[in-house]
Amino acid sequence: MAKKVDSSKQPLRKPASKPSKSLRATIAGPSTRLVIGGLTVLLAVLLFLAFFSYLISGEADQSVVGAAFKTPLKDSGQKVQNWLGLTGAIVGHFFVFQWFGIASFLIIPVLLVAGIKLTFSREIFPLKRLTYQAIFYMLWVSAVLGFVVLWSDSQSNLSTLSGGVGLLINQLLYNLIGWGSIAVIAAALFVFVIYFYRVDSLEHVAEKVEGMKVPRPTVSNPFKNLFKEIEELDEDEEEEKPIEKPAPVKEEPKPVLRKPIPVITEPDEPEEEADEEEQEYLQLQKVNRLAEDARRVLETPIPLPVEAVPVEEPVLEEVVAYTPPAPKVSREVPKEKSPEPDFIIEKAPAEEVLPPKKIEKLDTQPNESLIKELGLYDPTLDLARYQYPSVELLREYTADKAQVSEEELKTKKDTILRTLSDYGISIASIKATPGPTVTLYEIVPSAGVKISRIKSLEDDIALSLAALGIRIIAPMPGKGTIGIEVPNKNREMVSIRAVVASEKFQKSTAELPVVLGKTISNEIFVTDLAKMPHLLIAGATGQGKSVGMNVILASLLYKKHPAQLKFVLVDPKKVELSLFSKIERHFLAKLPGTEDAIITDTKKVIYTLNSLCVEMDSRYELLKNAGCRNLKEYNQKFIERRLNPEKGHRFLPYIVLVIDELADLMMTAGKEVETPIARLAQLARAIGIHLIVATQRPSVDIITGKIKANFPARLSFKVTQKVDSRTILDTNGADQLVGQGDMLFLQGSDMTRLQCAFVDTPEVDAVCDFIGEQQGYSDAYLLPEFEGDEAGNDEKDVDLAQLDPMFKDAARLIVIHQQGSTSLIQRKMKLGYNRAGRIMDQLEATGVVGPFEGSKAREVLIQSEERLDELFKELRL
Template sequence: MKKAKGGNFFVKHKFALSISIFAFGLILILSIVSYSPRDEANLLSLSEIGKIFTGDELVRIKLERTKNWLGFFGAKLSFLFLNYLFGYSSIFIGLILVILGVALFLDKLSKSILKFSFYLLVFSFLLSIFLGNLKLIFGTDEFRVEVCGGVGIYLADILTKLFGEIGSMILLLFVFFIFIGFVVEVNFYDFAAKASDSLLGLWSKLKQPQKVKQANIKAVKQVELKNAKGTEIVITTPEKKDFEKVEPQRSKPSKIQPGAVKDVSVRKIDFKLPPVELLEESDEETIADEEELNQNAEILRKKLANFDIEVEKISITPGPVVTLYEIVPAADVKVREIVSLADDIALALAARGIRVIAPMPGKGTVGIEIPNKKPSIVRIRSVIESPEFKNFEGILPIAMGKTITGEVYCDDLAKMPHLLIGGATGSGKSVGINTIIVSLLYKLYPSEVKFVIIDPKKVELVNYRKLANHYLAVCPDVDEDIITTPENAIVVLRSLVLEMNERYEKFSKAGVRNIQDYNEKVKQGKIKSTDEIQHFELPYIVVIIDELADLMLVGSTDVEEPITRLAQLARGVGIHLVVATQRPSVDVITGIIKANFPTRIAYQVASKVDSRTILDMNGAEQLMGSGDMLYLPAGATKPIRIQNAFVSPEEVEKIVDYISSQPGYDRPYELPSIVEKQKVEINTGEDFDELFEEAARLVVRFGQASTSLLQRRLRIGYARAARIMDQLEREGIVGPQIEGNKAREVLIGSENELDEILKKNR
C-alpha cells in the first residue's frame, strides 16, 4: 500500500516537479551565458545579502554594476558553479536539467534519455579537467579559474603531480578517445586493424580479413509508456538505415563443367547471373502506427484483467504483417491460463490469426502474435537486395522472407538437408517454391546446381522448361523436361536413386566422404580420371515436388521408397529434396517421410490435426494465408513465423527469359537411364531363379501378374517372389508397377511367344 501511495504522490506532483527541474536548468544556462567576472555582485558575501532590503548604499551600487541577465541571483549562481564546480562546462548540467524536465513533463522519460544525460555529465567532468590542465600548463592571467572550475583545477593539479604536464595531457586525450568511442559504440578492434592496414600497406590489406557483418546491425529505438493501470508498455521499432551497396559473393564457373555427356568435360560457357532490375521494386513497408499498437495493448491488458490475469509489462515489436506483443505476467499467473484465452483475445481484437507462444524461447515472457490491420507485401527484390542475403555464405542459399520484426531470414538448403512444405490451397506453397528456385538462380551458376522439377499440376512450374540447357537435369527414359505425370515421376525418382549410387561409387574410389571434398579435390587435380570412371566437378541437384499427394494416390509404394532412400542417403552426394503438399494427412506425409525431413514449413492449414502432421504441434491453423508461414529448422523446438517473399509469375518469366537468352549447354544434364541399367544387369549373366520359367508361364496363363499370386501358387516368400517379378519385368514379360498394389500388366499374349523369349535366355 505504501508503494502505491508513493506512486500516486509522484504522478500527482509530476507536473510541478518537471516544471521546477526545467526552470532551474534554464536559469542556470542563462546565468552562465551572461556571466561576467566584473559583476561586483559576485563579491557580495552571504552576510551582506540581507542589506539589500535595508537600502544600504554600497550594496545598491554593487547591484547596479551587475550586468547578469538574471541580476544578483544569476550572478551569484553562475559564480558558484563556475568557480567551485566544473567551470564553463557547468552549462551542460543546465542542459541536462532542461532535457530531464521536458521528458518528465511529456512522460517520455526512458532509459535512452537517462543514458544520454549520464554521458553528457561525464563529458562535462572530463572537459573541466582538460581545461584545468591547460591552465596549469600555460598559467596566464587571462586563463581564469572560471574556465575550468574548482573541480577541474584541483583534479588537474593531482594529475600533473603524478604524470607531469605532458603526461597528464596525453592521458586525458586518451581517456577522451576511449569515452567518445564508447558513446558511439566504435569497434576498436576493427579500428586498430584498419589503422594497421594503412600503415603496413597493400600486403597487410590482403592479409587482413574483411568484416562485412557489421553492416547488418540494425539500430533499435525503444519508447516506454505506462498506462493508467501502471502496466509498462515498451514499443520497439527498427529504425531504417542506409546500407552501403554490397556486391554479392558469387562463385566463378568451373573450368570443367558437367553437361549432357557425363564421361567427358564440356566447353566453358559465358554466363551472367540475372540482375535485380528484372524484379519489381519493393513498396515502402509500413508498420502499425503507435496509436494502433497502444490501443491493442490496452485491449489485451483489459481482456486478461477480466480473467484475473495481471500483466506487469507489455513489449511490442511491430513488423510488416504481424506484430508481436510480449507480456510479462504476474508471478502467480499460470501460463496455460493465457494459452486457453487465445479465442477470447481474438474476439476482443476482432482479428484473425492470433497465435500464442507460451513461453517465448529464451525469454521469461508470453508472446501473442496479432496481425496488422494494413499488412505490407514483402517482395522478393527487397530480400534479394538485402545485405543479409548478398553476404550469406551458404552452399544452397534460400531467401525465406522476413520475420515479424522485419528482418530478412535466409537459410542453407544443403544444411537442412531436405525440406517438407505443407499448407492448404491458396496459402502460398507454389509462391514459396518459386521463391526457393529464384533465390538459387540469383546466387549459383549452371555448373553449380541442377533442378529436377515434378509438377503434377502442370501449370505452376512449367515456365522453367526454358532452362533445360542451363539448370535442368532430365532423365533420358521420359520425354518431359518438367515432369507432369505420376508415371514419369516414378521413373525420374528411380533415376535419381541410380545417380546417387553412381556418385557414392565415385566417392568411394576417390576416397572422399561428401560432394564438397570431392569437388575440391577434383579442382585441385588430386583426383585423376581413369578408363573406368571420369572425374569432374559435380553439380548439386535440387529435387522439387510441388504436389506429393497426387503421386501418392497413383502409387504410394513406388513413390515413397525412392523418396525415402534419397532423403536418407542423398545429402552426402549433393541431392536435396523440396517436397510440398496441400493435403498434409498421414497417408500422404507418412511416418517414414516425416522422419527424414527434419526441416519443415507450414502454411495456413484447415485444422489442428494438419498442423500437428506437419510440425508436430499446433499453430499453423491460426496463420493468415498469403505467404504467412511457420518455419521449423532442423533440431528446433519452436517454429519461426516468417512472411514469405512474394515473386509474381511475370517476374519468374522475366528471369527465365533472361537466362534462356544466354548461351547454354548443347543438351541438359542427363540422369542415368533405368532401361540401360536393366540391360546391363541382364547382359552380365545374372542367374535366373529356378522358378523363373514356371512363374513366367503362370502369369501368362492367368493374364495377370502380382507378387501375391507368385507367393500363393509357388509357395515362396515375399522377397523371392518380388525378385522373380523384377526379373520378369526386365525380360519384358510383365510391365512396371505403376498403380500401387494392383496387378501388373502381362505383355506376352501366348505361351508360344513366351517360349521364344525363354530360348534366347537359355
Template structure:
C-alpha cells in the first residue's frame, strides 16, 4: 500500500539481535529415498541387474549339465574353493557358477531350476521398459508351482539315474510320497498335479461337438425323416411347413434359461401362398410402450442367430452355449376368443448380465413380428416399468475427475522459495529519489503539491500531484531528464494513472526482490480462485498478487527480447494450470520450434498433453506437423461448435454443466469437453518458415475458438509488424511485454510505449482489460518444473495422450497421387542430381537442368512420391532420403 515519505532516522539494532541474524545454522541436504526409489534411472539400473542375473544363472545351470562330473567334487567343498588358486572348474561361469549351479541342480530343484531364471528375466524386462510387459505376480505363481511339480516329477521318473534330475528337494518329496502311497499312487498324484498345473496355466477348452436339431411341426416330422434317408445333406436346412390348424406351444426343457422367465409361445399362423417375405429392422431411439424394433421373416420360427444379432446391435449379450435345443414343445391353454391377429405371443429372452429384452412374436402381413422392449432392471411382471428419463434423473451428476480418481495434485513442497520474500525498504534511497524528482521538476518551473511512494519487489512508484495550471505533457516530456537526475535505468512515467488524479513515476529499486512461484500459489487468492483457468503471473508494484483467468483473456500474446524472462513466464502460466486443473479438465498442445524449452513437459503426455493420431512425440517441433496440428485444432473447434449447436448452448461452460447434469445423450456424440490451451514458444520462426499456412489457422482459432474452450498463448522475441500482423493483434486483447529493444517494438506489442524502459529479469508490462500494469514475473526454475512433471508423470494416466482429429494435407496427398509409371523423361537425371548434391531444392533443378518452374515442381513431386526426397518444409530444402548412387540405383530398379 502507499506510504507517505517521512523523515525518520533508522532505529539502531541491538548487538544481540545483529548476532542472531548473522549466525544461521547451515542447512544440510537430505537424500529423498522415496524420490530415489521412484526415479526412472533407478528402475533401469535394477532391471539391468536382474537381466544379468537371469543370464548368469541360465548359463551356469546349462553348463552344469555338461560339467557336473568334473566340478561336483570341488563343489562339495563349498565356498572355500573361491580363494584356492589351485582349484579349477569347467563351468563356463567359473567357480561361482559351479557353486550356484550345484546348489540349484543337486541340492534344490534339479532341472526345474531353469524356471527361476525366467522370473528374474521378467522382472528385469519390466524395470527396463518402465511399463508392465509381463505380469510379475502371475509369473511368480507359475514359477513356484512349476518348480515344485517339475522337480518332484523328474525325481520320481529318474529316481535311479546318476544325475540329479529333480534335485535334493525333489528327491526328498518323491521318497516321502513313495513311502506313503507307493509307486502307483505317487505316479497318479504326480500325473494329477501335472494336469492341474497345465489346465491352470493354459486353460484348454474341452468343448464337445453339439448337434443342432431344428424345431419342426409334427406334420413335417415324417417328411423330414424320409428326407434324411435319401438326402443327408439337408439336415442342416430342414423343410419347415407352416401351421394350418393345430396350435403348437414351445416351452423350455429341464435346463431353463431362468426360473422366473416365461415360456416361449408361438401362436398359429395361417399359411399363405407366398413362399417368403422381406426381412426389415426398424429401431427407435427410446424404449417405450410402442415397439422399439420390428422384424418380419418368412417362417414361423425365428432362428436364434437373428435374435442374437438384434441384441448385439442393442448392446446386449447372448450366451454362446444356448442352442435351439433349449426350446421344446409344451402344451398351453388357448385363450378365449382369440383371433389370428389380435394378441401376439411373447418370447422371453432372459438377461445374462444386462437388462432383459422382451421379444414379441406375432403375425404381421403373413410373417412374424418381434417387438423388443428394454427393461431398466429385473422386476416382477406386475411391477410398473421405470421410465428411462426417471432413471437418468436419479443418477448422480457426471464427474469427469472420476476418470483418474486416484490422481493427486502436486504439492507446494515441490516448489522452492527463492531468497527473502520480504520487500526491503531503504528510507535513505526513498528520500534521495524524492528530492531528486522535486529538484528536477523545479528546474523546469514545475511545482508539485504532494508526493508519495509505493515500494514494490523491483520498482518503486512515486505518485505526484502537480500544482494547479501545470500541463501533464510537460511532465511526460521530462522522462529522460528525470532518469538522468536519478542515474537509474528504466524510468517510466504514467501520466495520468488511470482511476487516480496523480502522475506516476516508476523508478527501479537498488535492491530487488525475487518473486517466487510458491508464494503466489500458496496465497489465499489463488487457492480460493473460482476462475476456469486461473494463472498466477506475478506481483504488482503494491505487492499484491496478480491472478487472472485465461478463459476471460481469452488469448495471450507474449513478446520480449532474448533472456528477459519470456520462457520463465510461460513456465509460470503452465505450472499455475497444472496446480489447479485435473487431467480430465485441461489439455495442452505444445509447439516448440527450439526443441528444448518445452521438452520438460513430455513426462505428462498421458495426463495433460494432446497430439495428432499416429504421432510419436506429443511436443511438436517440426514445422509441417505444426501446420497439421493447427488445422486439426480448427477441425476440433468446428466439431465442438456442432455439439454446442445441438445442445443449445452458447459456450463450453454451459455445455459441460448441461452434460454433467445428464441432460445430453452420449450416444449422440456428446461428451465432456476439456479446455485446450495451445502454447507456441517461438512464433516468429513459424511465420518465417511457413508464413500464411500458420497465420491463417492461428487467426481463425483466435477469432472463434474461445467459446468452445480453446485458448492460445503465443510467444515471440521479434514483435515486428510482419510477425505480429494486424489480424493476429486484433484477436489477442491480452498482451505481455518483457523488455524490448526499441519503442517501435513496444508499440507493436502493446500499442503503447514503455516496454523499452523495463529493466529485464522478469520485469514486464501486461495489457489487460484496457489497462497496462507493471508486474514482476514469478520465478519458477527448471528443476522445480521437473519435480512437478515427474510427480504427475509417475501417477496413473490415460492409455495415451488426448487425440486431436486427423488432418490430411491436400498438397501432400496430391504428391502421393502421381503415377510412377508415367514419370517425366528427366526423372532419373533429376534423381541423380538430387542425390549427388544432397539438397532437395526445386530451384536446384531449375538451374542445373535448365527447366521451368512448373516442370521442376512436377519432378520434385514425383521424387517425393518415389520416396527419394521428403515432404516440403516451407522455404527450407527437402530432406534427401537416399544417400548414395548405388542405393539410388537399387531403388530405381525396384520401382521398375
C-alpha cells in the first residue's frame, strides 16, 4: 500500500526552485569545507605564533604598531620584532594588549577544533560548547588578571596579562563596589559553572566538568541521548556515511517524521533533487537507528516504577511507524497525524497507608460501667435542693412604662429635616425607631450630599432639638443610612424583672448568660460573659455603673447553680458589693484563712489576684493532663466519669472576678495589681476565669495599655470627657450619652447603644437573701494559698522563747504529713490564717521546715518524729 509521496505537499521540504540553492550547496560542499577547515587550522597556528611572539617582544613593538599607519609600511615592517612581522605585531597588540591579554590564547583551541571538524568531519570537542566556554573564560580570566593588575601598582608592566577589557571591567567594578569587585568576578564564575555544567550538587562539579568534555551516550540514560541526537541531527549530518536506500522508502508517507524533525529545511541540504531525497532517506535511516536504540533500551530491563513505562511506549511506537517497508505502519499513519501532543499522567507510587490506630474507647466514650453504677456525675448534688431565685423577687415597674408619643416623634422629625434643609441638605427618606431612652432617626440623604456635612451638624441639630446627647452615626454600619439618636422626652425604665423574665434570657444556652438591658430598638440584649471573655466597665460617677454590675451579677445568679459558678468580689469602696456577702457559702470564693469573702483591703487584693493566677496554673495543668482544650470540655469529661478524682481531677466551677473600682487599686498598688490582672486576662479565658473590672476614671494611667489590650469587651456609661470615651471605647460617643444607665457596649468592632436594666438595692438584697437562706457549702470556695514575695523575704523576728502554745502540735503534724503547708495547720488545728502563718514562721526559724517557696508547700527538713523529739529537747520544750 505504499504510496508515492507528493513532494509539493511536504511542508518541510525545500522548494526545488530556490535560486540561491546551488551557490549555497557549493559553499557547503565537501571541497569548500576542506579548504575552510585547513585555513582555520592554519589561522590558529599563526595566531598562536603572533600572540606568543607578542608576549616576548610586544613592548618593543608597541611604538611601531602605534605609528604603523603613519609611516611607510615597509619601514615599519623592518623595525618590528614579532615573528609574524607587522601583521603579527598588530594582531598581538589588539588581542593581547588592547582586548583580552593572555586569555586571547583561548581563541586558538576553538579555531583548531572548528578547523579539524571541517577538514576531517570529526568533532574532537563539541564546538558550540567549546566556543561558549572560550568566550566566558576569555572575559573571566581577563577580568581576574585585570583585578590583579589594578590592585598591584605596576599597571603598565602587567597590563599585557589582563588586556584592556580586564582592566576596564575592573575599573568599572571598582567605581561601583571597590574591593567587592573580586566577589562579583568569583560569583560570575560560580554562576557560569552551575548553569553551564548543570551542577546540582557541589560534590559533582568535577564529575560534571569531566562528563561535558566528551559527549558519550551512556546506557544509563539512553533516552536523553536519543533526543539529543535528534536535536543535533542537522549538525551531525556530514558525519553520516551514505547508506544505500531501498526503493520503497521514497514512496512511504512520512508525515509525522517531518513535523518533529525539521531537517529538510536546513541549508546543509545537498544541491540536487535526487540528493534531496537522499538526504531525506538519510534522516530516515538516522531515525531508524535511533528507534532501534530505543527498542534495545526498552528490551533491556530498566529499574523504573511500573507507572513510568507507559511514558516511553508511545515514543517507541511513533518511531517504529516510520520504518519504511512495514505496510502495517502505513495504515497507522492517520492515527499518528493527530495534532495532539502526547499526554501522559505519571502516577506516583501509592503511599503505604498504615491502618488507623484504634482509639481507646474510654477516651471518647463515657465510662459506661461507672455511669451504670453511679450515674453521671452531678456537680449540683452537693446542694441538690438548691432553688434558683424566682423573678417574683424582683419589682415590676409598670408605672414607668413611658412610650414615645407619635406627636413627639413627628415634631422631632420635622425639626431634624428643617435644620438639615437650613444648611442646604435635602433628605430622600427618614425613619424613626423609638427605643427606651433614645429614638433613632435613620435618614437617607439625597444623591450628592456629603456624609461629613451631616456629621458636622451634630451640635446644630442638638441645639434645634434643645436636647442633650444627640449622637450621629454616619453611616450606620451595614445599613446604608445615617443614624441620628435623639433622647426621648420621657425615658422608659428597663426593669431587671422584664429582661430576666424574657424568653430570650430564660432560654439562653450561653455558658455565662448576662442580660444587660435593651437596645435602642427595644430588643432585649443577652450576651455571654464566657465569650467576651473579660469585661471592662467605665463611667463617670452616678451614671449607673454599680447598677450595671448588679444587673450582671444578678443575671448570673438567676441562671447558674452554686456548684457551677463562683465570684471573687473585690470592692475597694467597701459598700458597693457588700450585699453579696450573704451568698458567701454558695457563690463566693476567698483566700484560705480570711474572714470576709468580699475583699476590700489592697494587700489582700494582691494576694487574691496572685492566688487566682496559681489557680489558673493548676487548672491548666489539670486540663493538660485530661487532654482538654477548655473548661467546658474538661467538665463534660468529668461528668461522664472519664477523669479520675484520685488523680486530682475535680469539677471546676467558673470563677468570675469582679473589681468594682480599679482606679483605687492602681493608685495604691500599681504594678502589683496590673501584672496579675493582665496575666489573668491574657490566659484565663480557657480555664473559666473571667474578669469584670470597673472604674469611674477611665484614664490611661488606670486603664493601661496592658490591661486594655486584654479586654476586648468594653462597656461605657456616660463619661465626662471625650478623651475618656476614647480611652475606653477608642472612639467618641460615651461623652454624649444621657446617663442613668444609657451605655455603649463594644464587643470586638461592634458597638451597640443600650439602656441598662435597672435593679434596685432591695431587689439585689432579696435575691441574695433567697439564696443565702438556703443550705450552702460549709465554707466559701477556697482559692489556693498564696503568700506574697514579701512573706518569704521579710525578716522574721521570731522569738524562740515565746513560741506559740500550739507549736509542738503543729510541728508534729507537719512532720507526720511531711507537708509544709500553712493551710494544713489551719484545717487540722482549726486555726486562723494569721496564727497558722506565725506558727509556720516559728517552724522555719527552728529548722522544721525550709523557706517559703511561692505557691509550693515548704520543704520539711525533719524526717521522723524521733528527730523532732530530739529537737524539742534541744529547744527545751
